[in-house]
Amino acid sequence: MLKLKLDRKKIDFEYEFADGTKETFSYLDPTTAQLECIVGAEGVKQGMQAIKTVMHGCLKSGGEGAVDKLVEEQTSSGNIYDFKSMLDVELGKLKKSAKKG
Template identity: 40%
Template structure:
């Protein structure tokens, strides 16, 4: 058996409010991100919410300008936390199917 460090990911397209769109990958969190989440379990709510945004940003892959534009739009015009949950659920379904990893 041959093993390697490989992160599961989903690919998705995001449509901006201006009608343009961009493609991204959302990768499963690394051990460092998971450990960081455990480290702040006793933190206040604001710190936990900031960590969730940091984790989302760390798991996104794509054009940096597009990522920043999407995060800014989600922050001001939507619920970035719900968006992250949607991506996590899609990643979980992929993992359950045994695909891509």
């Protein structure tokens, strides 16, 4: 008999902020509801905001305000969309290796 359970994948990573401080984060696989938020967005501007909202919801950290700080830094000084894509690629690698194992 096949037994299934909820298995939301995540990757852990360390991020060094522009000010030199470091924080450990987890990036969780987006949920169906989060993906629907992106797909259901009307127009480019709403779509971009949805991606930032989902990114914020998928990041976890023990540091107070660390998620807000990372999202703000990537939005104002980096490219949060490329950053999310990089995390999604790493998450995909984890999923692929889990299927092999």
